[in-house]
Amino acid sequence: MSDRIDHLLNETRRFAPPEALAGASATSAALYERAREDRLGFWAEQARELQWATPFTEVLDWEPPHARWFHDGTLNVAVNCLDRHVEAGHGDRVALRWEGEPGDRRTLTYADMTAEVKRLANVLTSLGVRAGDRVAIYLPMLPEAVAAMLACARIGAVHTAVFGGFSPSNLRGRIDDAGATLVITTDGAWRKGKVFPLKPTVDEALREPGHGVTNVLVVRRGENEIEWTPGRDVWYHDAMAAADAEHEAEAFPAEHPLFILYTSGTTGKPKGILHTSAGYLTQTAFTHRHVFDLKPESDVYWCTADIGWVTGHSYIVYGPMANGTTQVMHEGTFDTPTPERPWQIIERYGVTVFYTAPTAIRTFMKLGRQHTQSSDLSSLRVLGTVGEPINPEAWMWYREVIGGGTTPVMDTWWQTETGAIMISGLASVTTLKPGSAQVPIPGIDIDVVDEQGEPVGDGDGGLLVVTSPWPSMLRTIWGDDDRYRETYWQKFGDRYFAGDGARKDDDGEIWLLGRVDDVMNVSGHRLSTAEIESSLVAHESTAEAAVVGASDETTGQAVVAFVILKQRFADELTVEESEAVLRKHVAAEIGAIARPRQVFIVPDLPKTRSGKIMRRLLRDLAEGRDLGDTTTLADQTVVDAIRSQLR
Numbered sequence: 001m002s003d004r005i006d007h008l009l010n011e012t013r014r015f016a017p018p019e020a021l022a023g024a025s026a027t028s029a030a031l032y033e034r035a036r037e038d039r040l041g042f043w044a045e046q047a048r049e050l051q052w053a054t055p056f057t058e059v060l061d062w063e064p065p066h067a068r069w070f071h072d073g074t075l076n077v078a079v080n081c082l083d084r085h086v087e088a089g090h091g092d093r094v095a096l097r098w099e100g101e102p103g104d105r106r107t108l109t110y111a112d113m114t115a116e117v118k119r120l121a122n123v124l125t126s127l128g129v130r131a132g133d134r135v136a137i138y139l140p141m142l143p144e145a146v147a148a149m150l151a152c153a154r155i156g157a158v159h160t161a162v163f164g165g166f167s168p169s170n171l172r173g174r175i176d177d178a179g180a181t182l183v184i185t186t187d188g189a190w191r192k193g194k195v196f197p198l199k200p201t202v203d204e205a206l207r208e209p210g211h212g213v214t215n216v217l218v219v220r221r222g223e224n225e226i227e228w229t230p231g232r233d234v235w236y237h238d239a240m241a242a243a244d245a246e247h248e249a250e251a252f253p254a255e256h257p258l259f260i261l262y263t264s265g266t267t268g269k270p271k272g273i274l275h276t277s278a279g280y281l282t283q284t285a286f287t288h289r290h291v292f293d294l295k296p297e298s299d300v301y302w303c304t305a306d307i308g309w310v311t312g313h314s315y316i317v318y319g320p321m322a323n324g325t326t327q328v329m330h331e332g333t334f335d336t337p338t339p340e341r342p343w344q345i346i347e348r349y350g351v352t353v354f355y356t357a358p359t360a361i362r363t364f365m366k367l368g369r370q371h372t373q374s375s376d377l378s379s380l381r382v383l384g385t386v387g388e389p390i391n392p393e394a395w396m397w398y399r400e401v402i403g404g405g406t407t408p409v410m411d412t413w414w415q416t417e418t419g420a421i422m423i424s425g426l427a428s429v430t431t432l433k434p435g436s437a438q439v440p441i442p443g444i445d446i447d448v449v450d451e452q453g454e455p456v457g458d459g460d461g462g463l464l465v466v467t468s469p470w471p472s473m474l475r476t477i478w479g480d481d482d483r484y485r486e487t488y489w490q491k492f493g494d495r496y497f498a499g500d501g502a503r504k505d506d507d508g509e510i511w512l513l514g515r516v517d518d519v520m521n522v523s524g525h526r527l528s529t530a531e532i533e534s535s536l537v538a539h540e541s542t543a544e545a546a547v548v549g550a551s552d553e554t555t556g557q558a559v560v561a562f563v564i565l566k567q568r569f570a571d572e573l574t575v576e577e578s579e580a581v582l583r584k585h586v587a588a589e590i591g592a593i594a595r596p597r598q599v600f601i602v603p604d605l606p607k608t609r610s611g612k613i614m615r616r617l618l619r620d621l622a623e624g625r626d627l628g629d630t631t632t633l634a635d636q637t638v639v640d641a642i643r644s645q646l647r
Ligand code: WTA
Pocket: 263, 310, 311, 385, 386, 387, 388, 389, 390, 411, 412, 413, 414, 415, 416, 417, 437, 498, 499, 500, 512, 513, 514, 515
């Protein structure tokens, strides 16, 4: 990996934190120093920011690959996210400013949320849920989804949230694997101007016997017609009205399971990533506060992730609420009723910190900056991104167009498995490089190694590993500890193998290159899909690009690119002209070795509902294979549209 990512490394722009953030920088900078001196002492200090029922005496017990953090302490996660803020006199502070897609609005203070969660805890108990039992949450972006997670945490039940777009069989697979006894769902929710029904999916998932679900708790939102199974189905509002308002929270051990979240692996069976209580809460709260320079008393924070994915867990529910943050929550899609919607929301609530994904940013770019211009975005002071490598062009657009040319853009690298942010700058300290995730956060040890596990030097690339256990790490794969060992620990012993390629630049700062299964090998040269995509997107005609390595008789793999053109160019150039221009452009930017064998001009890209491009599917298309399971695809028609281009 010597000269291939020169395109990224040629990036020489640097952005120091703005003056306005400088006040916080001394404290934040001292965190690096403190963590270097005494890593465990540093994490113990962060953990003591939480409210403990029994203080811990041991920080870490590490028997690779199993870690226990703060294990002899006890606390209640929900109390940390709610009651303690009320007790500290912040009951009137807004917790959620929720906006439904049709424009209806709700404001819930910390006192309101605490009351909701206490009642719901009583409801769950009355439905027979006990500490350690599993509860499936199949809910869209409603305040009740936040309440459901926190009510589980309050009684020590383990939630497993399933993204609202998953099919009945996916939902059933997760219910069975987790052994859930209760499902919390809704009749339906608003999406793209219509009510999207959810309850029928639960009914379908539970149709065949053999599951352990005894009740389905149903939040009324869509008011759509639904089937009702008497004895099993319970209306949320009825149960809440009947429930006691008071609830005494019990403290649970630091390592008590908090949630299971399923994520895809290299096999067809999803992995149930298990997270536990105190370590997870410590690191999500710490990173939320310091990466974004978050001030709970004055900031209005908006994370656009869905609650069903890990970003929703860590950076809508647990981190922000442990910090007592005021946040915006939005139902539905960004382009409904118009693409002005997100920017109007930012103006309406005075959002100061905005956290979204590169794919959303590139979609905003594609739609054009005119949509942003009718709203006042000057309240924004810190921006964040997560989910995939962000190309420098998107990073710059985000900073300039959304951030008014002054906001730091925090590129945060982490995974479902890591539970919280691992690599990122700190908004008040770091001089940022567009496209780099920068450095491990204080208290986190990361390295880049070669296949043999030898650390590569600065200026070189390899595989990303985490070299010391961290508080919010996954504890195992639910029900399959062997798979946990094999997937993450077999390769490099007691170092965690993340499955991502990365490069250290000459300053030792980190540039993520995508999953290692997205790294191509062309004529014995390793090429990163991220690098070629970045080069394509840098061309003025490109709105969005995805690159895959398709098998090739001569070269092993060949580069195949799928490109969405900006409208202006799509009107001006023929498809053949565009293809030729882009192939030449990549060859010129990176080298002939990177020149795509084919460039397909397509109207859209296949994405999962969480917004990740489905490269595997593109590879199958490029190689003319039958497509396997496409149920995680957000829009099934995209595949047909691409196929018609391939002919
Ligand atoms: C990728 C999402 C580059 C990476 C929180 C990782 C990133 C996978 C970044 C985890 C980033 C996430 N830069 N790549 N800032 N953030 N990734 O489990 O490949 O949905 O392994 O967690 O997303 O995805 P997951």
